[in-house]
Amino acid sequence: MAQVVATRSIRANYFSKASGSLQDPVEKLKPASFASKVLLPDHRKSNAVVLTRNSRITAKRASRAEPELIPVSPEDVLKREEQYEQLRGIQQVGDGSVGMWSKPTVRRKTKIVCTIGPSTNTREMVWKLAEAGMNVARLNMSHGDHASHQKVIDLVKEYNAQSKDNTIAIMLDTKGPEVRSGDLPQPITLTTGQEFTFTIKRGVGTPDCVSVNYDDFVNDVEVGDMLLVDGGMMSLVVKSKTEDSVKCEVIEGGELKSRRHLNVRGKSATLPSITEKDWDDIKFGVDNKVDFYAVSFVKDAEVVHELKNYLQSCDADIHVIVKIESADSIPNLHSIITASDAAMVARGDLGAELPIEEVPLLQEEIIRTCRSMGKAVIVATNMLESMIVHPTPTRAEVSDIAIAVREGADAVMLSGETAHGKFPLKAVKVMHTVALRTEATISGGEMPPNLGQAFKNHMSEMFAYHATMMSNTLGISTVVFTRTGFMAILLSHYRPSGTIFAFTNEKRIQQRLALYQGVCPIYMEFSDDAEETFKTALALLQKQGMVKEGEEVALVQSGRQPIWRFQSTHNILVRKV
Numbered sequence: 001m002a003q004v005v006a007t008r009s010i011r012a013n014y015f016s017k018a019s020g021s022l023q024d025p026v027e028k029l030k031p032a033s034f035a036s037k038v039l040l041p042d043h044r045k046s047n048a049v050v051l052t053r054n055s056r057i058t059a060k061r062a063s064r065a066e067p068e069l070i071p072v073s074p075e076d077v078l079k080r081e082e083q084y085e086q087l088r089g090i091q092q093v094g095d096g097s098v099g100m101w102s103k104p105t106v107r108r109k110t111k112i113v114c115t116i117g118p119s120t121n122t123r124e125m126v127w128k129l130a131e132a133g134m135n136v137a138r139l140n141m142s143h144g145d146h147a148s149h150q151k152v153i154d155l156v157k158e159y160n161a162q163s164k165d166n167t168i169a170i171m172l173d174t175k176g177p178e179v180r181s182g183d184l185p186q187p188i189t190l191t192t193g194q195e196f197t198f199t200i201k202r203g204v205g206t207p208d209c210v211s212v213n214y215d216d217f218v219n220d221v222e223v224g225d226m227l228l229v230d231g232g233m234m235s236l237v238v239k240s241k242t243e244d245s246v247k248c249e250v251i252e253g254g255e256l257k258s259r260r261h262l263n264v265r266g267k268s269a270t271l272p273s274i275t276e277k278d279w280d281d282i283k284f285g286v287d288n289k290v291d292f293y294a295v296s297f298v299k300d301a302e303v304v305h306e307l308k309n310y311l312q313s314c315d316a317d318i319h320v321i322v323k324i325e326s327a328d329s330i331p332n333l334h335s336i337i338t339a340s341d342a343a344m345v346a347r348g349d350l351g352a353e354l355p356i357e358e359v360p361l362l363q364e365e366i367i368r369t370c371r372s373m374g375k376a377v378i379v380a381t382n383m384l385e386s387m388i389v390h391p392t393p394t395r396a397e398v399s400d401i402a403i404a405v406r407e408g409a410d411a412v413m414l415s416g417e418t419a420h421g422k423f424p425l426k427a428v429k430v431m432h433t434v435a436l437r438t439e440a441t442i443s444g445g446e447m448p449p450n451l452g453q454a455f456k457n458h459m460s461e462m463f464a465y466h467a468t469m470m471s472n473t474l475g476i477s478t479v480v481f482t483r484t485g486f487m488a489i490l491l492s493h494y495r496p497s498g499t500i501f502a503f504t505n506e507k508r509i510q511q512r513l514a515l516y517q518g519v520c521p522i523y524m525e526f527s528d529d530a531e532e533t534f535k536t537a538l539a540l541l542q543k544q545g546m547v548k549e550g551e552e553v554a555l556v557q558s559g560r561q562p563i564w565r566f567q568s569t570h571n572i573l574v575r576k577v
């Protein structure tokens with residue numbers, strides 16, 4: 001057994017200039033030296049860690065072995081050998097940070113968010129999605145009613161209650177101040193060059209005029225503005241305005257269906273980010289104890305504070321994900337993300353309010369900002385759009401998922417693909433496979449920028465750093481015990497190469513942790529005796545096939561609320577299962 005024990009005297013100035021999020025691909029293929037597996041060049045230069053007192057680090061060498069893939073469906077079992085060979089190949093030419101001495105099991109780290117809709121809102125489909133790899137179920141409050149969302153919430157809770165080793169978090173996505181066209185008796189064809197009118201009068205739906213659900217639409221738009229319909233599928237330029245209508249010329253035509261999104265290029269609506277309907281939906285989320293709110297069209301941090309104050313006032317422990325999708329949010333990105341728990345790159349509206357070519361650059365920037373601030377980040381929209389109607393993805397879609405994984409997203413999201421698509425399970429499987437394959441090429445040890453500022457240099461942060469170094473060096477998984485989720489989230493932030501098995505005695509925390517990259521959350525009653533708890537945890541991991549006999553793991557005891565330890569002591573124990 002190896003042990004790291006430290007007291008408060010450990011110097012915490014171990015942070016160095018971060019590595020970029022993407023390593024040079026040629027560099028990546030070079031066999032790494034031992035030192036480069038442990039520390040990146042910058043870390044080496046800065047002589048990162050100084051343990052001054054009461055510290056000892058030893059580690060036992062176990063037999064060399066290779067990692068194994070976890071099957072997620074019967075089809076995967078058939079492909080196991082093939083994938084195993086693939087991964088082995090990668091590790092031989094690549095970093096070697098996984099599986100150097102021990103035998104960790106390779107699990108997908110990047111999480112999958114699935115929007116539940118008419119294709120998937122049954123018991124059978126919720127179960128199948130969960131078994132295929134869904135980690136978070138998203139309820140889009142722009143569609144459906146409370147009764148239909150309640151049914152899905154109950155199904156997910158039922159799944160969680162009966163599942164031994166899996167848990168699905170619930171995300172309630174607010175409708176927000178979205179501007180939509182009204183209902184139409186049947187779709188209308190818009191032809192390039194044609195005149196078309198939007199009116200704030202209710203109930204209009206003719207071949208050349210349709211209602212808009214927002215009274216200030218006429219005031220917000222100006223002559224010359226470009227209107228985008230359905231995320232840019234169609235576009236119109238504003239030619240003139242009256243008191244209640246906006247006359248346009250169709251630039252890009254197409255088929256206009258009922259209740260389509262309307263965006264004005266470069267402008268956000270002057271509506272509040274949380275509308276009356278949203279407050280009603282938020283209350284519904286509190287009553288149902290959902291895990292996350294995804295708040296649409298956030299423009300500044302004020303709205304996040306307002307929501308957090310409300311949640312505090314009703315004693316609701318629900319995390320807030322800000323959706324970055326409005327032109328106004330970009331100048332306030334830093335303060336918005338600071339105020340929230342996580343962010344979503346909501347590329348649909350983002351690419352309509354801003355020029356579409358800005359989307360990949362903003363995605364990279366938002367991910368980098370979140371990673372440097374210790375916040376979770378989700379990449380959403382159109383990830384496998386073609387799979388709404390086709391059983392296989394385009395190559396570009398596969399690349400899109402791989403890019404989000406390599407950029408360091410905690411999660412990737414499916415929208416129409418699982419909500420109303422023809423192949424929801426296949427879409428999840430594609431996401432799973434692409435994420436897993438991409439992750440196998442990412443070497444452990446890449447730290448986010450500005451590390452050390454995110455969590456106020458807490459002692460736990462240094463332990464997360466060292467546990468990560470151990471995981472990367474020894475090729476082992478990490479086991480952490482957490483009541484609040486803090487330490488598991490912190491570890492996730494450092495992206496160790498092995499899985500983070502996060503044991504918690506709180507069901508809510510277990511569900512919340514389902515969103516975080518690399519975290520496998522497990523519910524367990526804690527005993528008063530630490531040793532007994534460790535043994536039970538390792539036995540449980542072995543029983544579920546998550547670790548194997550003889551495999552080593554790093555047990556981390558740190559965090560804000562000490563469990564079985566004195567206030568000022570923190571431990572990392574390396575244990576053989």
Ligand SMILES: Nc1ncnc2c1ncn2[C@@H]1O[C@H](COP(=O)(O)OP(=O)(O)OP(=O)(O)O)[C@@H](O)[C@H]1O
Pocket residue numbers: 115116117118140142143144145148230260261348415416419420
């Ligand atoms: N709860 C639901 N009930 C009915 N239909 C739904 C539900 N959730 C999603 N959908 C359908 O799936 C589609 C894609 O879901 P998504 O969450 O991407 O919607 P969206 O972001 O509002 O996009 P859109 O502009 O297409 O409505 C929706 O347009 C809607 O047709």
Ligand SMILES: CC(=O)C(=O)O
Pocket residue numbers: 323325345346347348349350380381
């Ligand atoms: C997810 C979402 O709301 C968007 O992409 O606009």
